[in-house]
Amino acid sequence: MYDLFFRKFNEKVALTAEEEAFVKQYLTPKKLRRKQYFLQEGDVCKSICFVEKGALRAYVLDETGDEHITAFALEGWTLGDLYSFIKAEPATWNIDALEDCELILLSKQAHDELLQTMPKYETYIRLLMTDAYMALQRRTTYMISLPLEERYLAFNQMYPTLFQRIPQHMIASFMGLSAETLSRVRSRISNRK
Amino acid sequence: MYDLFFRKFNEKVALTAEEEAFVKQYLTPKKLRRKQYFLQEGDVCKSICFVEKGALRAYVLDETGDEHITAFALEGWTLGDLYSFIKAEPATWNIDALEDCELILLSKQAHDELLQTMPKYETYIRLLMTDAYMALQRRTTYMISLPLEERYLAFNQMYPTLFQRIPQHMIASFMGLSAETLSRVRSRISNRK
DNA sequence: AGAAACCGTTGACAAAAATCAACGTTTTTC
DNA sequence: GAAAAACGTTGATTTTTGTCAACGGTTTCT
Numbered sequence: 001m002y003d004l005f006f007r008k009f010n011e012k013v014a015l016t017a018e019e020e021a022f023v024k025q026y027l028t029p030k031k032l033r034r035k036q037y038f039l040q041e042g043d044v045c046k047s048i049c050f051v052e053k054g055a056l057r058a059y060v061l062d063e064t065g066d067e068h069i070t071a072f073a074l075e076g077w078t079l080g081d082l083y084s085f086i087k088a089e090p091a092t093w094n095i096d097a098l099e100d101c102e103l104i105l106l107s108k109q110a111h112d113e114l115l116q117t118m119p120k121y122e123t124y125i126r127l128l129m130t131d132a133y134m135a136l137q138r139r140t141t142y143m144i145s146l147p148l149e150e151r152y153l154a155f156n157q158m159y160p161t162l163f164q165r166i167p168q169h170m171i172a173s174f175m176g177l178s179a180e181t182l183s184r185v186r187s188r189i190s191n192r193k
Numbered sequence: 194m195y196d197l198f199f200r201k202f203n204e205k206v207a208l209t210a211e212e213e214a215f216v217k218q219y220l221t222p223k224k225l226r227r228k229q230y231f232l233q234e235g236d237v238c239k240s241i242c243f244v245e246k247g248a249l250r251a252y253v254l255d256e257t258g259d260e261h262i263t264a265f266a267l268e269g270w271t272l273g274d275l276y277s278f279i280k281a282e283p284a285t286w287n288i289d290a291l292e293d294c295e296l297i298l299l300s301k302q303a304h305d306e307l308l309q310t311m312p313k314y315e316t317y318i319r320l321l322m323t324d325a326y327m328a329l330q331r332r333t334t335y336m337i338s339l340p341l342e343e344r345y346l347a348f349n350q351m352y353p354t355l356f357q358r359i360p361q362h363m364i365a366s367f368m369g370l371s372a373e374t375l376s377r378v379r380s381r382i383s384n385r386k
Numbered sequence: 387a388g389a390a391a392c393c394g395t396t397g398a399c400a401a402a403a404a405t406c407a408a409c410g411t412t413t414t415t416c
Numbered sequence: 417g418a419a420a421a422a423c424g425t426t427g428a429t430t431t432t433t434g435t436c437a438a439c440g441g442t443t444t445c446t
Contacts, residue, residue: 060338068338070330083327092334119312126315129322134276136329137263141285143336144369145253145261148432168394176337178434183395341402361424371404376425 001029005050005104008076012127013120023121026110032056032101039081039095044088047105048080049073054101055165058093059173069173072098072162078128085111098166143176148185151175194222198243198297201269205320206313216314219303225249225294232274232288237281240298241273242266247294248358251286252366262366265291265355271321278304291359336369341378344368 005027006020015023030049032038038056039045049056051073058071058079070093073079084091085108114121135158142154155175156163163171172182198220199213208216223242225231231249232238242249244266251264251272263286266272277284278301307314328351335347348368349356356364365375 060334062338062340068334070334070337082323082330086323086327119315122312122315122319126319126322129319129326130275130279133322133326133329134279136326136333137275140329140333140336141253141261141263143333144263144367145255147255167392169392174337179394180396180435181433184433187395360422362422372424373405373426374403377403380425 001052001102002027002104004052004076008050009124013124015120019118019120022118023114026106026114028105028107030103030105032097032103034097034100037094037096038079038103039084039091039093041092041094042090045081045084045091045093047107048078048082048085048111050078050104050106051075052102052104054103055098056095056101057098057166057170058095060093067173068176069170072159072166072170072174074161074165078132098170148177148181149189152182152185152189194245194295195220195297197245197269201243202317206317208313212311212313215311216307219299219307221298221300223296223298225290225296227290227293230287230289231272231296232277232284232286234285234287235283238274238277238284238286240300241271241275241278241304243271243297243299244268245295245297247296248291249288249294250291250359250363251288253286260366261369262363265352265359265363265367267354267358271325291363341370341374342382345375345378345382 002024006015006023009015009023028047029052032054038049039058041061053075056073056079057069058073058081059067059069061067071079079095081091081093081095083089084093088108111125115125138158139155142151142158146154152175155171168182168186169179172179175182177185195217199208199216202208202216221240222245225247231242232251234254246268249266249272250262251266251274252260252262254260264272272288274284274286274288276282277286281301304318308318331351332348335344335351339347345368348364361375361379362372365372368375370378
């Protein structure tokens, strides 16, 4: 159940068996069925979740009620409305399960206590944030600088597993496009050769 | 010269006078004239810079040679091609000075040593990364979910000083728009009332 | 197993944004 | 201090993207 979580943790910061056991005390497993919410807009994001199994998406609703997907999370990724989590303010994101999920939750309280008591946890979080920031920076750079077809190819290469598993219209939403436009971009790409 | 740097540092993590002196050893001041490069695409980003005074921008060039601004930095902000800095790979960003600048440089080596020797520095970096990530997340959320006029207003509110100081066509580039489109968006907003 | 919902694609059309060109003003440069 | 470059705006036009509608083929639900 905590397998992947500690595998990922150890990739960043090596833990002894005792340290793993210590961290484990603070974690809460949770299962989520497809379409269930992990977080709803307006609620405070009290935990961030690590995905052991399954897939999640985060999205916001605009004034006309349309969904705009802001993030995905597959196995090995961590997701939450970070702003809401850190500042304890109402979330602007909704997060729900695209598939049945096994999650590992880390509450704000657990997070704060671990930061206080365990330097290795702080290192883990620092590296997690750094990686997340670099990935997001790359994504925004692509968004404003690459034409559609190159952008699709770049994103596809950046998140290959994602693009196989997630419906196209959600990829479109994630890229800020209509489903029809993405479909046409894809057909232009296949007709290139 | 190091005034603002330590002010910002202390806002995140309080330092004693001795600790400040210790950190100061690792810092290098640098002046940059308007239009000078801090970083050029292809070079490795060997330092990140803290802006004591002045303004910088980061941008990428597309296949047709057009500039797309990915980030700005004013007084109190830290800037660099983080991916290049962390991974020691060639930068994809260019960074240059929009005004004469006084910068404080932190080299990769200094960064690594401070991380090893000074837990408070790691905390500072963790908080810096967290803040940067939250800001970037908000920016991307606005990018894909808000219509142009609301997006302009939201960005304006998010970076009020920036919008006063930076030419409109750079704001447009930062928002992924042509200068003409932004100009029309602005005139639509003023005609609202 | 059958009905309903979902998915990806295509076509026709409308809306939005980019492009190109020109302009009067500032700001910079030398 | 004069020339050149940069700036923001506007108009006309083209290109890109969104929208609406329809379709056949899944998958999901019960």
